[in-house]
Amino acid sequence: MKTNDFLLEIGLEEVPARFINLAQKQFVSKIEQLLQTNRISYGHIRSFSTPRRLAVLVEHVAEKQLDVEEEVKGPSKKVALDEHGNWTKAAVGFTKGQGKTTEDIYFREVKGTEYVYVKKYKKGEETEKILQRVDEVITSLSFPKNMKWSSFDLRYIRPIRWIVALYGDRVIDLNITNVPSGKMTYGHRFLGNKVAIDEPENYERLLLSQYVIADEKKRKEAIVQQMNELAEQHRWVIPMDEELLQEVTNLVEYPTVLYGEFDEEFLQLPNDVLITTMKEHQRYFPVKNTEGTLLPYFVTVRNGDHRHLQTVRRGNEKVLRARLKDAVFFYQEDQKLSIENCLEKLKHVVYHDEIGTYSEKLARVRKLAEFISSEMDLATEKKNTVVRAAEICKFDLVTQMVGEFPELQGTMGEQYARIFGEADSVSKAIREHYLPKHAEDELPESEVGVVVSIADKIDTIVSLFAVGLVPTGSQDPYGLRRQAAGIVRILAEKNWPLSFEELLNKSLLLTESFQKRSKEEILSDLKGFFQLRFKHLLDERKIRYDIVDAVLRAPVKTVHSLIDRAELLQEMKDTPSFKTDMEALIRVIHIAEKCDEEMTVDPSLFDNESENLLYENYVTIKKELHRVDNREYYQLLVGLKDSINDFFDCTMVMVDSKTVRNNRLSLLKKIAEIILAFAHFQHISVK
Numbered sequence: 001m002k003t004n005d006f007l008l009e010i011g012l013e014e015v016p017a018r019f020i021n022l023a024q025k026q027f028v029s030k031i032e033q034l035l036q037t038n039r040i041s042y043g044h045i046r047s048f049s050t051p052r053r054l055a056v057l058v059e060h061v062a063e064k065q066l067d068v069e070e071e072v073k074g075p076s077k078k079v080a081l082d083e084h085g086n087w088t089k090a091a092v093g094f095t096k097g098q099g100k101t102t103e104d105i106y107f108r109e110v111k112g113t114e115y116v117y118v119k120k121y122k123k124g125e126e127t128e129k130i131l132q133r134v135d136e137v138i139t140s141l142s143f144p145k146n147m148k149w150s151s152f153d154l155r156y157i158r159p160i161r162w163i164v165a166l167y168g169d170r171v172i173d174l175n176i177t178n179v180p181s182g183k184m185t186y187g188h189r190f191l192g193n194k195v196a197i198d199e200p201e202n203y204e205r206l207l208l209s210q211y212v213i214a215d216e217k218k219r220k221e222a223i224v225q226q227m228n229e230l231a232e233q234h235r236w237v238i239p240m241d242e243e244l245l246q247e248v249t250n251l252v253e254y255p256t257v258l259y260g261e262f263d264e265e266f267l268q269l270p271n272d273v274l275i276t277t278m279k280e281h282q283r284y285f286p287v288k289n290t291e292g293t294l295l296p297y298f299v300t301v302r303n304g305d306h307r308h309l310q311t312v313r314r315g316n317e318k319v320l321r322a323r324l325k326d327a328v329f330f331y332q333e334d335q336k337l338s339i340e341n342c343l344e345k346l347k348h349v350v351y352h353d354e355i356g357t358y359s360e361k362l363a364r365v366r367k368l369a370e371f372i373s374s375e376m377d378l379a380t381e382k383k384n385t386v387v388r389a390a391e392i393c394k395f396d397l398v399t400q401m402v403g404e405f406p407e408l409q410g411t412m413g414e415q416y417a418r419i420f421g422e423a424d425s426v427s428k429a430i431r432e433h434y435l436p437k438h439a440e441d442e443l444p445e446s447e448v449g450v451v452v453s454i455a456d457k458i459d460t461i462v463s464l465f466a467v468g469l470v471p472t473g474s475q476d477p478y479g480l481r482r483q484a485a486g487i488v489r490i491l492a493e494k495n496w497p498l499s500f501e502e503l504l505n506k507s508l509l510l511t512e513s514f515q516k517r518s519k520e521e522i523l524s525d526l527k528g529f530f531q532l533r534f535k536h537l538l539d540e541r542k543i544r545y546d547i548v549d550a551v552l553r554a555p556v557k558t559v560h561s562l563i564d565r566a567e568l569l570q571e572m573k574d575t576p577s578f579k580t581d582m583e584a585l586i587r588v589i590h591i592a593e594k595c596d597e598e599m600t601v602d603p604s605l606f607d608n609e610s611e612n613l614l615y616e617n618y619v620t621i622k623k624e625l626h627r628v629d630n631r632e633y634y635q636l637l638v639g640l641k642d643s644i645n646d647f648f649d650c651t652m653v654m655v656d657s658k659t660v661r662n663n664r665l666s667l668l669k670k671i672a673e674i675i676l677a678f679a680h681f682q683h684i685s686v687k
Helices: 017-037 089-097 127-131 134-140 200-208 216-234 242-249 264-268 271-282 309-334 339-346 358-375 380-392 400-404 411-419 424-432 447-466 480-493 500-509 519-540 545-553 559-572 578-592 609-627 630-638 641-650 658-676
Strands: 003-012 045-050 053-062 068-076 106-110 113-122 160-167 179-182 184-186 194-196 255-261 285-288 294-303 350-352
Touching: 003 134, 003 184, 003 200, 017 045, 017 053, 017 134, 017 216, 017 242, 045 216, 053 200, 068 089, 089 113, 127 160, 134 160, 160 184, 184 200, 216 242, 216 255, 216 294, 255 309, 264 294, 264 309, 271 285, 271 294, 271 309, 271 411, 294 309, 309 400, 339 358, 339 380, 350 358, 358 380, 358 447, 358 500, 380 424, 380 447, 400 411, 411 424, 424 447, 447 480, 447 500, 447 519, 480 519, 480 559, 500 519, 519 545, 519 559, 545 559, 559 630, 578 630, 578 641, 578 658, 609 630, 609 641, 609 658
Parallel strands: 160 179
Antiparallel strands: 003 053, 003 160, 045 053, 068 113, 106 113, 184 194, 255 294, 285 294
């Protein structure tokens, strides 16, 4: 079958760099879906993106859809034939609707019933006709933020300025917001010109002739190569911040790397301040020597060629100098404050309208930190350090430096706390309590930092749940999923035996003054919310899905215990006795569900030795369970197998006597309770 390449380019006003990569992936996915849904065969797909364009080039697209022959199901045979064996109106109408006659009918049995079928041949449409639907692909792209322009109804990331839609050398006719498709694309805004794309395969080459490197990966490689050459030339080390590198790549169409300098006096600023000023405000890369010391230079990427680089360098140096002067001013002014001044100011800073001030939040964080310290039995001196860190961990929020650079919260808190004479352990905890900031971020190292981090995060989550601000769908404006995942990661990796349910209950108790829902409703939502975080944690550890389900239905006492139980069952499932062990325990659980009048078990009502033996074994292990680990707990449970099987072999549970029946059901109910406290084994597949 003959094929042609297909090119679709959307020309736009400059798109924010952070939105480009996700938009490009979405664009490719939707084009793939269009072709696959319409049975159009194709080859390799290439994607292109710059600040001013999103483009997809699909190689070897077939000129028509694949022809198909499909079976169409009609009425049942009983409906299709009358008592004389003649075709009914239902059968005739069905075939007519499919463009067939009753002569084309055949029967096929489906689940014991015969139905009418016909085979229908569908000839493939021309690809050019189907590609006219790509306007729906363009308009269906979604973005985190959209805008309207002129009088058009379409809301989009930025106004559409041109569209290239080529199938081979033929234009696919489109028109979106009065922008018709064609062959003309636009080069670099200042260095390039308009250029006609004669064939899709020439797209990348023709844009390069107009100072546009359309392939995002090639632009990134060009930037890295130029930086490496610059570093080698000056014997520098230029840290490659991947996030910044990606952003810069999406800010330019034709990258040229250059460097500038700043006055050495600015090196008095903390490194984090210098780097943040360069990165967040100017998108500059810092420069270090081979020993890792920051140097008074920066590296930036120009969207253009090598002409007039000295002018560009001087302009960047001037802007950075002004930024750094501001930073020095903020740094010096902040040191005139005291921690007590800052804490006083926090009494007037609203954390959330429905929850209260930052000062009130700190009071709750302190109480939670004290609770965690007691639960973990920390030494008195360390408890005092925890309390101090919890009391002041947000003081830097009212400093000028953090006001200008919110990214430095915690970091400046640590710097200023040391300057104001706080202990190193307290200062470090102020920075650490924000960790982890994302899924791959480091965890707090110190015990003090761990305690304050957990206290702060759990208070944030529970407080917002208390006023009804529960994340829904993809909406999570307060980053509660990230903070919950952080708590779970900390407790899992630090191996702390902290009771999770007690932590939730303690935090919930501290929100009583502003709760807008019942405690039961809030706690139910919190448990469901954290269940998903636990599931993700166990999935990452390659725990089988049914075992994950089983352990998560049991009470989550500690994160460490949850992981331990799941990994133990994962190990046990491969043992020869696992199936019979589970069958015995599951049998107890199922029969115990029939107990609707639980009573105290009365041994005098037993009428055979198997009842006595099961009861005695239950009483014996019940006394042991509170002081054994998970492996021993499991062994005690499966150790009941023989006495359970003997009980069911020798005892009829559902006897006529209500008293005897309820006594036996109550015994099974009590055994089921200690089984279910470990895991809901009935949800484990034991085939």
